[in-house]
Amino acid sequence: GESVGLHLPTLSVQEGDNSIINCAYSNSASDYFIWYKQESGKGPQFIIDIRSNMDKRQGQRVTVLLNKTVKHLSLQIAATQPGDSAVYFCAERRNAGNMLTFGGGTRLMVKP
Amino acid sequence: DGGITQSPKYLFRKEGQNVTLSCEQNLNHDAMYWYRQDPGQGLRLIYYSQIVNDFQKGDIAEGYSVSREKKESFPLTVTSAQKNPTAFYLCASKRGDSGYYGYTFGSGTRLTVV
Numbered sequence: 001g002e003s004v005g006l007h008l009p010t011l012s013v014q015e016g017d018n019s020i021i022n023c024a025y026s027n028s029a030s031d032y033f034i035w036y037k038q039e040s041g042k043g044p045q046f047i048i049d050i051r052s053n054m055d056k057r058q059g060q061r062v063t064v065l066l067n068k069t070v071k072h073l074s075l076q077i078a079a080t081q082p083g084d085s086a087v088y089f090c091a092e093r094r095n096a097g098n099m100l101t102f103g104g105g106t107r108l109m110v111k112p
Numbered sequence: 113d114g115g116i117t118q119s120p121k122y123l124f125r126k127e128g129q130n131v132t133l134s135c136e137q138n139l140n141h142d143a144m145y146w147y148r149q150d151p152g153q154g155l156r157l158i159y160y161s162q163i164v165n166d167f168q169k170g171d172i173a174e175g176y177s178v179s180r181e182k183k184e185s186f187p188l189t190v191t192s193a194q195k196n197p198t199a200f201y202l203c204a205s206k207r208g209d210s211g212y213y214g215y216t217f218g219s220g221t222r223l224t225v226v
Contacts, residue, residue, distance in 0.1 A: 032213050034213070034214050036217075041220070041222070042219055042220065043118075043202055043204075043217035043218050043219045043220050044155075044202070044215075044217045045217070046214055046216075049212075049213075049214055089154065089155070093213045098143070098206065098213055099157075099160070100213065100214075100215060102154050102155040103154060104153065104154040105154050
């Protein structure tokens with residue numbers, strides 16, 4: 001299918017290396033954050049989430065780090081594989097209305 | 113398996129024609145959302161509904177309309193007033209209870225004006 005996000009920031013990594021995707025958020029009152037993975041022509045899929053009372057959360061091959069001091073969120077992918085190639089979005093919950101606000105996305109390209 | 117289904121996957125619209133995109137979920141989720149995605153941009157909110165028979169405009173509602181007559185269904189109509197409708201449209205849903213705020217997304221509909 002047609003690729004989305006042709007002008008997105010791109011991170012290119014070698015297969016087997018670790019990847020770090022960054023996201024800055026603007027609202028210091030945001031209390032919940034989530035990372036999504038979107039493959040070409042598909043809908044976003046949940047990867048991992050974290051609440052503001054935590055600094056780090058680990059999943060399978062993925063780790064999310066939250067730095068509330070500088071309002072920064074990162075997604076670390078260990079031993080990156082070709083199947084990890086996708087666009088990654090962060091999202092934050094800014095208010096009690098439970099709406100998520102999405103970041104612009106980063107394209108991850110894995111070189112074999 | 114529970115999930116959220118969008119149809120059709122591809123849709124072609126002629127100039128001046130209204131088209132309706134389907135979104136159905138069997139997750140028993142209360143809230144549903146429609147997003148538009150263009151190349152080089154993130155997700156932009158068109159409309160959302162927190163409960164049956166109620167919906168709210170998002171950031172780019174002009175030229176679109178929705179209905180929420182059933183909990184399971186949240187169709188989006190792209191009207192002829194939408195001058196640049198070619199895009200990838202995503203529907204999402206969310207549980208109404210507190211504790212988890214993530215959305216479940218459908219697989220999207222790609223709309224092209226011909």
